[in-house]
Amino acid sequence: MLRSMLTASTTLNQLQQQIDTISSNLSNSSTTGYKAKNTNFSELVRQQFDQVDEKNDNVAKARKTPPGLRLGVGAAMNARLVSDQGSIEKTERDLDIAFTSPYQYLQVNVNGNRQYTRDGALYLTPAAGNDNQLQLVTGDGYPVLDENGNPINIDDSMKQITISENGTLTASTGNAGDASQQFNLGVVQVNNPQELKSEGNNLFSLNGNAAAALEELNGANRQSIGIQQGALEMSNVDISKQMTDLISSQRSYQLNSRTITMGDQMLGLVNSVR
Numbered sequence: 001m002l003r004s005m006l007t008a009s010t011t012l013n014q015l016q017q018q019i020d021t022i023s024s025n026l027s028n029s030s031t032t033g034y035k036a037k038n039t040n041f042s043e044l045v046r047q048q049f050d051q052v053d054e055k056n057d058n059v060a061k062a063r064k065t066p067p068g069l070r071l072g073v074g075a076a077m078n079a080r081l082v083s084d085q086g087s088i089e090k091t092e093r094d095l096d097i098a099f100t101s102p103y104q105y106l107q108v109n110v111n112g113n114r115q116y117t118r119d120g121a122l123y124l125t126p127a128a129g130n131d132n133q134l135q136l137v138t139g140d141g142y143p144v145l146d147e148n149g150n151p152i153n154i155d156d157s158m159k160q161i162t163i164s165e166n167g168t169l170t171a172s173t174g175n176a177g178d179a180s181q182q183f184n185l186g187v188v189q190v191n192n193p194q195e196l197k198s199e200g201n202n203l204f205s206l207n208g209n210a211a212a213a214l215e216e217l218n219g220a221n222r223q224s225i226g227i228q229q230g231a232l233e234m235s236n237v238d239i240s241k242q243m244t245d246l247i248s249s250q251r252s253y254q255l256n257s258r259t260i261t262m263g264d265q266m267l268g269l270v271n272s273v274r
Contacts, residue, residue: 002267003071008259010074014041015253017077022246025237033086033099033118033202034235035193037079039245046072083193086236088228094161095122095136098233100226103193104217107145107186108138110203114149115142116188116214119202120232127153134158136169140201145186147218152183163229166222187225189215 018039028034049069085102097120099105105116122144127133136144136152143151154161158171158181167187172180190196195213196204206213217225 002263005260005263007072007074008256008263010044012253012256012260014075014077015249015256017079018249019246019253021077021079022242022249025242026239026246029235029237029239029242031119031202031235032121032232034237035086035118036082036235036237036242037198038082039077039079041075041077044073044076046070081193081196081198082236083190084236086233088231089234090231092230094163094230095124096120096230096232097122097163098228098231100228101189101224103190104225105188105190105204105214107149107188108142108203109145109151110142110199113205114145115199115203115205116190116196117203118233120227124154127151132156142203147184147186147216147222149186152185154181154183163227165225165227167217167225167227168222184218184222185227187217187222187227189217189221189224191215 018041021037021039025036028036047070049071083102085100088098088100099118099120105118106120108115108117117138119138121139123137123139124134125137125141127135130153132155133153134156136154138144146152152169154171157173160172160174162170162172163185164170167185169183169185170180171182172178190213192213195207197207199205215221
C-alpha cells in the first residue's frame with residue numbers, strides 16, 4: 001500500500017509538470033515566434049523481486065519475462081522543444097522579420113548575456129548616451145546584436161530600413177545620393193535545439209557548456225540565412241494536440257489521485273483492526 005502511494009505521488013508530480021507545460025503552450029499559441037514543447041514519459045528505475053523458482057529448466061529458459069515481480073517507482077516527464085516552422089503572417093512593417101528556416105535564431109543582449117530569439121518584431125529606441133542615434137531592440141527592449149556581437153545603432157536621420165534575405169540591414173534617408181548605413185544581423189544556426197534553455201519572454205540561452213550546439217552564420221555562411229521582411233512567424237503550437245494531451249494528463253492525474261485515496265483507506269482499515 002505504501003509503495004503504491006509513493007509511486008502515485010511521484011507520478012503526480014511529473015503529471016503536474018506536464019500540465020504546466022501544456023498550459024504554457026496554450027497560453028502562447030498566439031505569441032510571435034514561440035516554439036512549443038512536447039512531453040512524454042519514461043519509466044524510472046524499478047525493483048526486481050525474484051519470488052519464483054522454476055523447477056523445470058526448460059520452462060525457465062522458455063520464459064519471455066523475468067521471474068518474480070518488477071515494481072516501479074513512477075514515471076519521469078521529458079519535454080522536448082519543437083522546432084517546426086511556424087506559419088508566416090505578412091505585416092508590411094519594415095522592422096518585422098520572420099525566419100523562414102526553422103533552426104535559425106537572432107542574437108540579443110539580455111543584461112550583458114547573449115541570448116537567442118525567433119521573435120522578429122523589432123523596434124527602434126533612443127540609444128543611451130547618444131541623442132542622435134537609435135538602437136535596434138526587441139519588443140522587450142533588449143538590444144539586437146550584429147554579427148560581431150555589438151548593438152546596432154542607426155543615425156536618427158535614417159528614415160528607410162530594408163532587411164535582405166541574408167540578414168543585411170540597410171538604413172537610408174530615402175533620398176538618392178545620400179549616405180546609408182549597413183549592418184549584418186547576428187544570426188546563429190542551432191544544430192541541437194534540445195541544448196537550448198528557455199529563459200522566458202521568448203528567449204533562449206545555451207544549456208550549460210554546449211557551444212557546439214550552434215553555429216554563427218557569418219561570412220560565406222550568411223547565404224544560408226532565410227529572413228522575410230515585413231512578416232512575422234507565428235507560434236507553432238498545435239492546439240488540437242495540446243488539448244488532447246491535456247485531457248489525457250488530467251485523466252492520469254485523476255487515476256493516480258484515486259490510487260493514493262484507496263491506499264489511505266486501506267491503511268485506515270488496518271489501523272482500525274483490534
